[in-house]
Amino acid sequence: MADTVTITDNRTGKEIECPILTGVYGAPVIDTKTLYKELGMFTFDPGFVTTASCRSAITYLDGEKGILLHRGYPIEQLAENSSYLEVCYLLLYGELPTQSGFDQFRLNLNKRNMVHEHLERFYTGYRYDAHPMSMLIGVTGALSSYYHEAMDINDPEDRDLTAIRVIAKMPILAAHCYNYAMGHPFVYSRDDLGYVENFLNMMFSVPMREYIPDPVAVRALNLMLILHADHEQNASTSTVRLAGSAEANPFACIAAGVVTLWGRAHGGANEAVLRMLAQIESADNIPKFIARAKDKDDSFRLMGFGHRVYKNYDPRATIIRQVCHDLLEAIDTVDQPTFEIAMQLEEIALKDDYFIERKLYPNVDFYSGIILKALGIPTPMYTVMFALARSAGWIAQWLEMMEDPDFKIGRPRQLYIGSETRDYIPIEKRG
């Protein structure tokens, strides 16, 4: 007999059996598809705290044990041994590549590592001081105005080519946000450079001198990109899936993911961490801000702390924390006071009962913002870097959804709490 959960409506005594579906790891799910048809009711779960939206084989998280797997490989092993581009391959195709497979992947990406010259005109419509995420939203969406020769989302070859185009073009669009913000010329992608070196070159090289990326920066950025590549059904990935479920243009779906990631409760947190540290200004002020974070009447939250899923330690934070501490010890920077505040804030929060009781630990964004600042990347670019990394996860999840036998347009319901039916009153008769 199949495992089921019995749901009984004690108002009528009617009951239904809902199948329990079990995955490879993680909590089983209750299949409530027949709930409305049989009991005339919906489930209610604001924020989807306990709702599984899909089957997926890409990423597995265990929030209690602090586990993160990509296609079964622990994030700790990928961080130690892999490269961001190899993780992109793994997310897209489900297996680590052979050398020939990886070489072909690189070749496919190099064939697509230009954007139409006209796309660069989109940037000039932005003010010089526009937030780079506002630019990235626009130009990513603008990609949907190209490539119509390969945009049949029901054609597997077109879908695969779109994935290659996203991985190849997002670093160009991201780097151009920085070029434009700095008033520098746009820098073209280069086939002869590795993925991270190429991105840093597109961001920082200028016509008058050769740019040699710092190996410390390359290693730190490669790790950052790996740690941010995918993360199950987070808010921005769920947005990409919902837009894709309506059969929207895949580049427009990625743009929708960029929009959601910008929120400071999500991918905007890394930038918000640095703004918070600047607001704290001195270690003497830390107790005041900790008190504000606890005050229900104060909207202030400790940016970079807490997580919807990880109620232990964010395994990515464990990995990146050490890189962050090593980097801060290795460099001598004018930003040292900022980093001192960050380290003291981390220490105080980890010992404070409010944070311990609510299992609010530093998340990956707490450390990634500090690392990016130490690498000399301007604060407004941090979420652009996150979007660059996550674009691999977004397009991998989009591909998986498009091939899902359960594919259907996403359309949640609601609990209506508005007015009862009432008749229209002509304006001259209103009070």
Ligand code: SDX
């Ligand atoms: C990312 O989903 C993902 O996987 C996201 C991500 C990914 O890779 O895609 O991991 C990336 O978004 C990481 C999170 C980055 N955001 C921040 O650092 C912003 C600060 N964090 C909070 O906004 C918050 O912790 C969330 C949004 C991350 C999680 O919020 P939840 O799960 O809805 O938790 P909650 O609001 O229910 O909080 C539970 C309690 C509440 O207090 P009580 O009502 O129980 O008294 O903890 C408190 C909250 O007020 N709380 C905080 C807090 N976060 C939660 N209090 C102070 N500071 C905080 N940061």
